[in-house]
Amino acid sequence: MNPFKGSIAILGSGNIGISLAKGLIKANYALPGQISLTRRNITNLNALAEQGFVVSADNAAVVSIADIVVLAVLPQQLNQLLEQILPVIKPNQLFISVVSGVSCADIRTKLGETVQVIRAMPNTAIAIGQSMTCVATDQADPENIQEVIRMFETVGAVVKINEDLMTSATALCACGIAFFLRAIRAASQGGVEIGFHADEALKMAVQTAKGAADLLLQMQSHPEQEIDKVTSPKGCTIAGLNEMEHNGFSSSLIKGIKLSAAKAGALYTKE
Numbered sequence: 001m002n003p004f005k006g007s008i009a010i011l012g013s014g015n016i017g018i019s020l021a022k023g024l025i026k027a028n029y030a031l032p033g034q035i036s037l038t039r040r041n042i043t044n045l046n047a048l049a050e051q052g053f054v055v056s057a058d059n060a061a062v063v064s065i066a067d068i069v070v071l072a073v074l075p076q077q078l079n080q081l082l083e084q085i086l087p088v089i090k091p092n093q094l095f096i097s098v099v100s101g102v103s104c105a106d107i108r109t110k111l112g113e114t115v116q117v118i119r120a121m122p123n124t125a126i127a128i129g130q131s132m133t134c135v136a137t138d139q140a141d142p143e144n145i146q147e148v149i150r151m152f153e154t155v156g157a158v159v160k161i162n163e164d165l166m167t168s169a170t171a172l173c174a175c176g177i178a179f180f181l182r183a184i185r186a187a188s189q190g191g192v193e194i195g196f197h198a199d200e201a202l203k204m205a206v207q208t209a210k211g212a213a214d215l216l217l218q219m220q221s222h223p224e225q226e227i228d229k230v231t232s233p234k235g236c237t238i239a240g241l242n243e244m245e246h247n248g249f250s251s252s253l254i255k256g257i258k259l260s261a262a263k264a265g266a267l268y269t270k271e
């Protein structure tokens with residue numbers, strides 16, 4: 001892998017900003033000294049400073065020297081942040097926004113038409129190189145799109161999508177981590193009811209979920225193909241599965257994902 005040579009500023013180093021920083025280091029995309037992390041209260045970044053990351057509360061200072069700027073604050077915190085950095089941005093500077101519900105055009109409206117804006121929607125598994133990241137832009141240059149795809153490919157899988165699907169990607173992939181985690185927790189709770197200690201039930205549920213995901217990834221098969229191999233006629237799997245469906249298992253996931261997507265599209269207020 002060809003490491004990135006420039007400097008990266010991650011503005012808003014909370015859950016996803018820190019996960020991204022850790023993932024990029026783990027993947028050898030950059031060295032800690034190439035990555036500046038900002039946050040309102042930087043004492044929360046002491047451990048990362050000790051690992052060699054540049055830590056600062058001064059967004060404008062780090063943007064003024066950055067080749068790539070990652071916007072990783074909450075949607076409701078974005079306008080104030082953009083006002084802070086507006087005086088120091090450089091023409092054609094590359095901005096990667098992971099902020100949900102904010103378009104490339106929204107960001108250019110605040111920073112000016114010369115900046116390059118690409119949106120990325122990773123998930124927290126980026127910290128261990130297992131993100132599903134969707135990337136979209138309206139008018140960024142192809143070489144910048146390639147660099148952003150390369151960056152996120154070092155920390156998981158990447159799909160380039162149309163920008164109008166970014167809120168859907170937020171629900172399915174970024175929120176999706178939480179949905180699958182809750183499913184694993186529920187399975188482990190079921191495991192406790194049928195006789196296992198909580199720790200062993202969780203371990204069994206986690207490995208079983210991992211096996212299910214890996215089956216699909218490695219066999220390139222459809223979930224129902226794999227389900228058909230488990231459901232013996234008159235057996236216990238189909239009995240359990242149908243009971244779950246009678247109680248709305250698939251329907252509940254579908255409805256939750258639809259609601260998340262609608263909410264993701266309404267998180268940002270332009271003014």
Ligand SMILES: NC(=O)C1=CN([C@@H]2O[C@H](COP(=O)(O)OP(=O)(O)OC[C@H]3O[C@@H](n4cnc5c(N)ncnc54)[C@H](O)[C@@H]3O)[C@@H](O)[C@H]2O)C=CC1
Binds near residue numbers: 059075077080123
């Ligand atoms: N958490 C997740 O799994 C994902 C989150 N996102 C998006 O990433 C963004 C951040 O989400 P989280 O990391 O979960 O939120 P968070 O609340 O953990 O992190 C945001 C950070 O920004 C800092 N911040 C706020 N204003 C600032 C400013 N002016 N200057 C510097 N730092 C500032 C806050 O102190 C906080 O540490 C959101 O827009 C969210 O929609 C996208 C994909 C996944």
Ligand SMILES: O=C(O)[C@@H]1CCC=N1
Binds near residue numbers: 100170174175
């Ligand atoms: O819950 C949220 O709003 C953010 C966006 C995607 C994941 N977390």
